[in-house]
Amino acid sequence: MSEPLVEVKNLKVRFDVREGIIKAVDGATFTVHYGQTLGVIGESGCGKSVTARAILNMVPKPGKVVGGEILYHRRRPSENGSEVTEIVNILDLDPDGEEIRQIRGGEIAMIFQEPMSSLTPVYTAGAHITEAVTLHRLLPIRKVGDQMAETIQAHRRVSKQEAKEIAIEMLRRVGIPNPRERVDAYPHQLSGGQRQRVMIAIALSCQPDMLIADEPTTALDVSIEAQILDLMRELQEETNMAIMFITHNLGVVAEMAQEIVVMYLGNIVERASVVDIFYNPKHPYTRALLESIPRFGKGRRQRLTSIKGMVPDPFHLPSGCLFHPRCPHFMPGKCDRIEPKWTQVGDNHWVRCLLYEKE
Amino acid sequence: MLAYLARRITYALIMVVLVSFVGFLIIDLPPGDFLTQKLAELQSRGDRSAELRIAEYRARYGLDKPLLTRYWIWATHFITGDFGESFQYERPVSDLLSQRLMMTAVLAIATLAITWLVAIPIGVYSAVHQYSLGDQIFTTISFIGLGMPGFLLALIILFFAAVILKQDIGGLFSRQYQDAPWSIGKVIDLLKHLWIPALIGSVTGAAGLIRIMRGNLLDTLGQPFVEAARARGLPNRTVVWKHAVRVAINPLIVILGSEALPSIIGGNALVAMVLNLPTTGPLFVQALQTQDMYLAGTGLVFYTIFLLIGNLLADLALAWADPRIRLG
Amino acid sequence: MTANEPNEAKQPKKQISQSYWNLVWWRFKKNKLAIAGAIIVLSFYFVCALFAEFFAPYLLEHKSDYLEARPQWIHFVDPEGHFHLRPFVYGLEKKIDPMLRKRTYIVDTSKRYSIYFFVHGEPYKLFGLIPMDIHLFGPDPKDPEAYVFLFGTDRLGRDMFSRIIYGGRLSLLIGLLGQIMTIFLGTVLGAISGYYGGAVDMFVQRVTEFLAAFPDIPLFMALAAIIPPQWSPIWVYFMLTLILAIVRWGGLARQVRGMVLSLREREYVLAALSFGASDRRVLFRHLIPGAMSHIIVIATLAIPSMILAETALSWLGLGLRPPLTSWGVLLQEVSNVRAIRFAPWLLTPVPFVITTVLAYNMLGDGLRDALDPYGSR
Numbered sequence A: 001m002s003e004p005l006v007e008v009k010n011l012k013v014r015f016d017v018r019e020g021i022i023k024a025v026d027g028a029t030f031t032v033h034y035g036q037t038l039g040v041i042g043e044s045g046c047g048k049s050v051t052a053r054a055i056l057n058m059v060p061k062p063g064k065v066v067g068g069e070i071l072y073h074r075r076r077p078s079e080n081g082s083e084v085t086e087i088v089n090i091l092d093l094d095p096d097g098e099e100i101r102q103i104r105g106g107e108i109a110m111i112f113q114e115p116m117s118s119l120t121p122v123y124t125a126g127a128h129i130t131e132a133v134t135l136h137r138l139l140p141i142r143k144v145g146d147q148m149a150e151t152i153q154a155h156r157r158v159s160k161q162e163a164k165e166i167a168i169e170m171l172r173r174v175g176i177p178n179p180r181e182r183v184d185a186y187p188h189q190l191s192g193g194q195r196q197r198v199m200i201a202i203a204l205s206c207q208p209d210m211l212i213a214d215e216p217t218t219a220l221d222v223s224i225e226a227q228i229l230d231l232m233r234e235l236q237e238e239t240n241m242a243i244m245f246i247t248h249n250l251g252v253v254a255e256m257a258q259e260i261v262v263m264y265l266g267n268i269v270e271r272a273s274v275v276d277i278f279y280n281p282k283h284p285y286t287r288a289l290l291e292s293i294p295r296f297g298k299g300r301r302q303r304l305t306s307i308k309g310m311v312p313d314p315f316h317l318p319s320g321c322l323f324h325p326r327c328p329h330f331m332p333g334k335c336d337r338i339e340p341k342w343t344q345v346g347d348n349h350w351v352r353c354l355l356y357e358k359e
Numbered sequence B: 001m002l003a004y005l006a007r008r009i010t011y012a013l014i015m016v017v018l019v020s021f022v023g024f025l026i027i028d029l030p031p032g033d034f035l036t037q038k039l040a041e042l043q044s045r046g047d048r049s050a051e052l053r054i055a056e057y058r059a060r061y062g063l064d065k066p067l068l069t070r071y072w073i074w075a076t077h078f079i080t081g082d083f084g085e086s087f088q089y090e091r092p093v094s095d096l097l098s099q100r101l102m103m104t105a106v107l108a109i110a111t112l113a114i115t116w117l118v119a120i121p122i123g124v125y126s127a128v129h130q131y132s133l134g135d136q137i138f139t140t141i142s143f144i145g146l147g148m149p150g151f152l153l154a155l156i157i158l159f160f161a162a163v164i165l166k167q168d169i170g171g172l173f174s175r176q177y178q179d180a181p182w183s184i185g186k187v188i189d190l191l192k193h194l195w196i197p198a199l200i201g202s203v204t205g206a207a208g209l210i211r212i213m214r215g216n217l218l219d220t221l222g223q224p225f226v227e228a229a230r231a232r233g234l235p236n237r238t239v240v241w242k243h244a245v246r247v248a249i250n251p252l253i254v255i256l257g258s259e260a261l262p263s264i265i266g267g268n269a270l271v272a273m274v275l276n277l278p279t280t281g282p283l284f285v286q287a288l289q290t291q292d293m294y295l296a297g298t299g300l301v302f303y304t305i306f307l308l309i310g311n312l313l314a315d316l317a318l319a320w321a322d323p324r325i326r327l328g
Numbered sequence C: 001m002t003a004n005e006p007n008e009a010k011q012p013k014k015q016i017s018q019s020y021w022n023l024v025w026w027r028f029k030k031n032k033l034a035i036a037g038a039i040i041v042l043s044f045y046f047v048c049a050l051f052a053e054f055f056a057p058y059l060l061e062h063k064s065d066y067l068e069a070r071p072q073w074i075h076f077v078d079p080e081g082h083f084h085l086r087p088f089v090y091g092l093e094k095k096i097d098p099m100l101r102k103r104t105y106i107v108d109t110s111k112r113y114s115i116y117f118f119v120h121g122e123p124y125k126l127f128g129l130i131p132m133d134i135h136l137f138g139p140d141p142k143d144p145e146a147y148v149f150l151f152g153t154d155r156l157g158r159d160m161f162s163r164i165i166y167g168g169r170l171s172l173l174i175g176l177l178g179q180i181m182t183i184f185l186g187t188v189l190g191a192i193s194g195y196y197g198g199a200v201d202m203f204v205q206r207v208t209e210f211l212a213a214f215p216d217i218p219l220f221m222a223l224a225a226i227i228p229p230q231w232s233p234i235w236v237y238f239m240l241t242l243i244l245a246i247v248r249w250g251g252l253a254r255q256v257r258g259m260v261l262s263l264r265e266r267e268y269v270l271a272a273l274s275f276g277a278s279d280r281r282v283l284f285r286h287l288i289p290g291a292m293s294h295i296i297v298i299a300t301l302a303i304p305s306m307i308l309a310e311t312a313l314s315w316l317g318l319g320l321r322p323p324l325t326s327w328g329v330l331l332q333e334v335s336n337v338r339a340i341r342f343a344p345w346l347l348t349p350v351p352f353v354i355t356t357v358l359a360y361n362m363l364g365d366g367l368r369d370a371l372d373p374y375g376s377r
Helices: A046-055 A098-103 A123-135 A147-152 A159-171 A192-204 A222-238 A251-255 A273-277 A285-293 B003-028 B031-044 B050-060 B068-078 B093-130 B133-146 B149-165 B184-221 B225-233 B236-248 B250-266 B270-273 B280-289 B291-323 C006-028 C032-052 C161-195 C197-211 C216-225 C231-261 C268-273 C279-316 C326-332 C337-342 C349-371
Strands: A004-017 A020-032 A037-041 A063-077 A081-090 A109-111 A209-212 A240-247 A259-264 A268-272 A343-346 A349-351 C075-076 C081-096 C102-126 C128-137
Touching: A004 A046, A004 A268, A004 B291, A020 A037, A020 A046, A020 A240, A020 A259, A020 B236, A037 A046, A037 A251, A046 A063, A046 A081, A046 A209, A046 A240, A046 C349, A063 A240, A098 B250, A109 A192, A109 B050, A109 B225, A123 A159, A123 A192, A147 B133, A159 A192, A192 A222, A209 A222, A222 A251, A240 A251, A251 A273, A259 A273, A259 A285, A268 A273, A268 A285, A349 C128, B003 B068, B003 C197, B003 C216, B093 B133, B093 B184, B093 B236, B093 B250, B093 B280, B133 B184, B149 B270, B149 C279, B149 C337, B149 C349, B184 B236, B184 B250, B184 B270, B225 B236, B236 B250, B250 B291, B270 B280, B270 C216, B270 C279, B280 B291, B280 C216, B291 C197, B291 C216, C006 C032, C006 C349, C032 C161, C032 C349, C161 C197, C161 C231, C161 C279, C161 C349, C197 C231, C216 C279, C231 C279, C279 C326, C279 C349, C326 C337, C326 C349
Parallel strands: A020 A268, A037 A240, A037 A259, A109 A209, A209 A240
Antiparallel strands: A004 A020, A004 A063, A063 A081, A259 A268, A268 A349, A343 A349, C075 C081, C081 C102, C102 C128
8 A cells, every 4th residue: 555645533513503403424434545536425514525525625615624633644745856845734734824825736636526617707718727837837926934945946937928838738648539629619609518527627737646526527428427526536547646535326336446445424334345345345334325226137027125114313413423313234232322332344345334343 | 789779770770760759749739728828928928920930830730731741840840859839938848958957967867877886895795794784784874775765855955954954955056156167166066966866866866776776796706706716715705706796797887778878868847846956857847847848848758768768778788797698 | 076076186286385385484484584574664664654653743734933943852860860651852952153154953851752652643544435534643632832853854945754654655655556567567577578588578578678788877867868848747757667677677577488488487477378278267266376475585685776766866856856755855855965964863764774685685685485395595
């Protein structure tokens, strides 16, 4: 396993709304490694997107990070030209400060679920890319002193013309036809798939170490979805960046990820390699999720299994294991009382379920 | 785009014709009586040429001809810049209007500048800091401002100035500069007087703009592209102004067009009446009060034409600002 | 069984609509500003429009010998420091200011006029029908010398307090009546235009655009100016209301048209049509009620601008004229600085106009929020 890039430790995010408090993320722990893809799966509203935003320290209002840390192993060139790794707790940074802004977009980029409205309608595709490029590639040195040595080599001058050339090149790389013309196209002149390609181009234009993809293909047609996924894989091979791929689509995640975490109601219930998750799932929730995928070759008369019960009201979460009201292996007196702890069930395979906890 | 432009201009031209006809009807309804009155008045003054002059008017405007002919005579005169004669001032309407146009425009531009310079930043602040103390204060103030019509506010301010400060704040010039030629001193004197009517005139407009700007920006700030811009590492200020405000302000361009241009020639007639300003507004109101119909009708037609032009320009500006409309 | 069916079908529908209005009421109640606005508006209409004769101590045209007298303050404690349960005012003494050559009044603390409640004063007819002479308060009816002018008097010595209450009647009603006419014109034409489409729609649309091409206030003024001055006051009042409605219906018609266009595609309308309901029935029993809550909100928010338009026009002398009395007519007396300087109490109608406008805005905002339970704002 390669070096860690982002370690999320016991992250807790709350939303204070008029009706009460929502524990959107309650103790999420996982690691994204350099050059690898981590899949995050779970039903909508389980805290996947909030976790992703916490990594960029931009949890939307009225959300608030109330605990945990997000350690970013930041690789930067040092004075003598070699790379040093510095560990930053992202949650300690000022959310609109200089440092987090360098990380956002420059080192950790993000693409979103709704390509239709993720581009500012009054600017061209090219303008979006050049904005990011000029921001992260030619940022002038402002601070003098200890930071100077670190930053001095990272910056080179990018002229407007150069930035535009980069934009055209990026559009070509993400497979936009006629990039030299389309660079001046406005968002409404592009199709949904093209817009998501532009979003990817913006994200990759600054050569980030990590890409957070928050359900990037949910809003797209199936054929376009496949193209975008292929594109992301190709680009990952070229650039060796890490990807945190958030989705509720198990089929998609199986294609993309090496490692998977499963989230339920703000909690991570299982984490393992993609093979283990699909062939040896441990947590009853993971199993239920897998059983609910329609599969070719299953008998016609066989019904799809759906998870019994409903997602509980976020203001009144169940006690003990959050999944117990819907769990087929519910053990009364145990699951509704005791909060499960992390248990190792295999090589790099962890689960939070009382079935596997030794007394 | 060209087709759109052509359609809009044709449409505006048809409107101008229709509107001018209504303006003419308003002129045409009472002035027959006025001429009779005028004749009596001139005769009582012992004006020997009275009969002659009245007859001249009748001939010039074809007052004994059918309605449509009269309209045609009036309209052709209007196009050539002959708007008829003010019976009360006994001077051509065009003279009276042009004399006051300059001050009206100065005042209107000052009012507009204050309105927008105050309202946009406050609206943006309120939206960005939604539910903060500042937002609540500004929201309350703008709510009161909306219910505070300019002329009543002007009366209240006049009351405070006259009764409590014992000062006269009406007019645009101090007495010594009233008829003086232009000089630095006169300009300074003008600025000293100008800000009060400009401020009063901007209250209602600014209050409305604050509310619209706040609402639009709140909607826009919730859009994914704002979050995407932030995730690109842009500083908050850039995210708000370059992305969110830039999109949220588009609908306000329409308001600028439909209010700015008409107000430049019309000004706020009611505020101008209270503060006794030398603008076209009071002229128009007095003309209506004394049934000086050529002056009044010309005023109405002018306001309307400017409103139409304003709307046209607003549409064009919106198309220029918003690629979704321009390239549709 | 068959007889029961329609009943059963009705039952759930009724419940749904009830809970909708319950929800509206519940949301409206939570909005304190809106409640305050509603209370102010209702009490103004109650005092001015319904019972002005009772609440005003004097009749509209009652002239006293005190011309342009300053307001008298209400006191409870006399100069000797004695407390009186019955409030009183001090008398006014006429003086000529030799410098300004102007009549002024100074407070004469030697004269005390107590204020009596439910007094028998000048006779009037309540609602124009019931003869009465009881006023909420007034000076001692047995003392012909006594007077009480809480807001001062005007040029002719008429009590401003009474005149503001009477003036409110016309000002408040013109907003309401004008808006009712606007609703009628706008709703019917907008609904017809949206429902039938085609040539009717074209025509109504063009007319509304034509009206929208004019600037509001100058058009009001021009139309008001051509009302023949020799007409009777009641006709002038009616014409003015009509003018306000004619100029303003276009905006409402356009919104109603939009609503009807979207409602027309709803299932319940399609269902009604498939049962063979007539156009008129669909329009007036289904579409207009469906749009009514929005219409009410729009109308409530538009009333203040009508009241203001009347005030402005009358103030300029282009609207109502004496002997009709509205807040705008009362303000005619202060169209110059001189009046403001020497008789500033003549400005007292201003706070009443502004309070009315604000209260209506608060009420309208509250209604809009309440009627739009899943609303955008």
